[in-house]
Amino acid sequence: MTGSVGDAEDIVQDAFLGLTRARRAGTTIADPKAYLTTAVTRLGINYLSSARVRRETYVGDWLPEPVVVAADAPGPAEHAELADSLSMAFLVLLEALRPVERAVFMLREVFGYGYGDVARITGKTEVNCRQIFARARRRVAAGAPPRRDDPVRRAEGGEFARRFFEAATGGDMEALLGMLAPDVILRGDGGGKAQTVTRAIAGRERVTRLLIGTFDRARTLGISIRPAGVNGRPGAVLYDTEGYVVGVIELDVADGEIQTIRSVNNPDKLGHLGPVSTLARLRT
Incomplete structure (x- = not known):
């Protein structure tokens, strides 16, 4: 509700x-x-x-x-x-x-x-x-898009997510391109308080380049990724070096490809998961 x-x-x-x-x-x-x-x-x-x-x-x-x-x-x-x-x-x-x-x-x-x-x-x-x-x-x-009881999401979502995040953190563009749908969409929610995309990004190549740049920066900051179920979908929670929450990512998978990536970085929406990292807030 x-x-x-x-x-x-x-x-x-x-x-x-x-x-x-x-x-x-x-x-x-x-x-x-x-x-x-x-x-x-x-x-x-x-x-x-x-x-x-x-x-x-x-x-x-x-x-x-x-x-x-x-x-x-x-x-x-x-x-x-x-x-x-x-x-x-x-x-x-x-x-x-x-x-x-x-x-x-x-x-x-x-x-x-x-x-x-x-x-x-x-x-x-x-x-x-x-x-x-x-x-x-x-x-x-x-x-609503057509409902598809996708076996990847239902039975193998965790493994699919693990491979996706490995490819993203490793900068493996070829692997990422193979996991994303041609019209994949990336959405971010920062609420004006965290760094994220302010408008939806669409297209396999654009999303791949953004993912590689984002995860490369995350790696330099020491951010770790722990796979998790997010709203009934495969995803992950991101933590800083002190174990504080940086953000959450949900992957919407169908037909063996990622259709939509949703990233929640608004610190006001992360507090119920634990202490929120200062990395989740915009620097002024």
């Missing part, structure tokens, strides 16, 4: 606090799950209503905060099932939806709630929720 790990955690905490206060006041909560789902959804809608104003003045591309899982961590089944719903590409698509549209779409499409439950949670009529969902689904489908 939020695209922000920290704000999502705050919303969940607020919902549980509301449940605790209600119980202490003597209110009988027959179904805690329904209560919390409703509270989280409505708090999320309120958050999005205010966040939309902030996003309008955001510097450069906006990407969601990265959700990182260690490369060797055994992910739970539900995490695998929700991988497509956690991807940065999907979360960016959701930004086109209005707050209530986003809530209805998530409840129905991702979590499988019936229209009656969606109506109760959002405070809308069932007929209205059906209309909202149909409209939201059309808008998301219009911006």
Whole structure:
């Protein structure tokens, strides 16, 4: 709902606090799950209503905060099932939806709630929720690339990412050209606070040259790369010599090639991963 790990955690905490206060006041909560789902959804809608104003003045591309899982961590089944719903590409698509549209779409499409439950949670009529969902689904489908259950991403994503980062850090242009799609896109989110591309870079050769230059500079600064799962996709977290977070990279792989590279360097979006390096901030 939020695209922000920290704000999502705050919303969940607020919902549980509301449940605790209600119980202490003597209110009988027959179904805690329904209560919390409703509270989280409505708090999320309120958050999005205010966040939309902030996003309008955001510097450069906006990407969601990265959700990182260690490369060797055994992910739970539900995490695998929700991988497509956690991807940065999907979360960016959701930004086109209005707050209530986003809530209805998530409840129905991702979590499988019936229209009656969606109506109760959002405070809308069932007929209205059906209309909202149909409209939201059309808008998301219009911006979404064809879904491909790619075996590289699903089964061999970690190994693919490892070879990609080895080629990038080693300056192996030929290997990189062979791993990137002809129309590959590189997007960066620095929020005006970190050095990154301010506009999307497209094309295999342009992206390759940029990657080699970027990773060559990273090597001189002693930056290390640790492969990780990022929003359900292969990727990596970058650290400085003291082990502080510099940035996160997500790779969108399909048909055996990297279609999109997303790099989050905005220090405000890295704090939930650990101490943030000064290398992640622009020098003035």
